Amino acid sequence: MTTLRLGTRRSALATTQSSWVADRLRALGHDVELVEVSTEGDRDRTTPLAQLGGTGVFVSALREALTAGTVDVAVHSLKDLPTAPDPAVAVAAIPEREDPRDALVARDGLTLGELPAGSTLGTGSPRRRAQVAALGLGLEVADLRGNVDTRLAHVHEGRLDAVVLAAAGLRRLGRADEVTEWLDPIQVLPAPGQGALAVEVRAGDEAATAAVTxxxxxxxxxxVTAERALLAELEAGCSAPVGALAEIVEGVDVAELSLRAVVAAPDGSGDLRRSLTGDPEEAADLGRRLARLLLEDGAADLMPTSTDRPVTERAL
Structure with a gap:
């Protein structure tokens, strides 16, 4: 078979995720070559994400490489993908999800509840900022960007008391031993799609699709279909203060899809949590129904206006 050129961003996490996919494709008998693709979000690590441009700042370069024929396959952190479909590409595979939760790395092994009032907690996510603020712990939340090493160094070198990152990224990078608390979704719901990967191919590329499926x-x-359908129905964008987590659970007779979500005010002054259960075969409909329930109960009043919404939460 012709070698599959697999596009990846250059960060350690992106390369690790892409290599994981590449190894599984090789195990299926395919030759795979990793091709590095630089995105705007990678090149500019200082500008706040909200000022970098449109949704998908970490996705567009990989998609451009796909459509140009430079690569045959692209691997994304699923929560980076815009909810609007792109007719030029197709998500041919969503591998089994890693841990979807958020994780705390704090000084002195502290948990979130043990951090003294006034402690500084770093995150670049409006969703995390809003939910942590809503807990009323009196923490000072500082904006934070950078790769995993950079973020963790802020704690290890004493510039911050704690940071919150995606559990999946820390696990994939072998940094799980630095976590001081795995945050229960009852406290902090993850981003829609967090912990999952999206493997994209060019629309109509039957060979790549067959290899990846x-x-x-x-x-x-x-x-993740339910979670992202909820996000799309809310028209909230990838990093409005919206958290969602769907899980397959045992019903009375058959497996069911349980979906819970939160919409929070950016400053944590209020939040709205709701849940629904439905048929896994109707995942998108379940997400849309829960979004409509949230909107009926006042979610729109908590979300920022569209002109103020940040562009993407990012993989960590």
């Missing part, structure tokens, strides 16, 4: 995990696809 065996990596698809139906339960994970159902869960």
């Amino acid at each position: 065996p990596l698809d995990h139906p339960d994970t696809r159902a869960c």
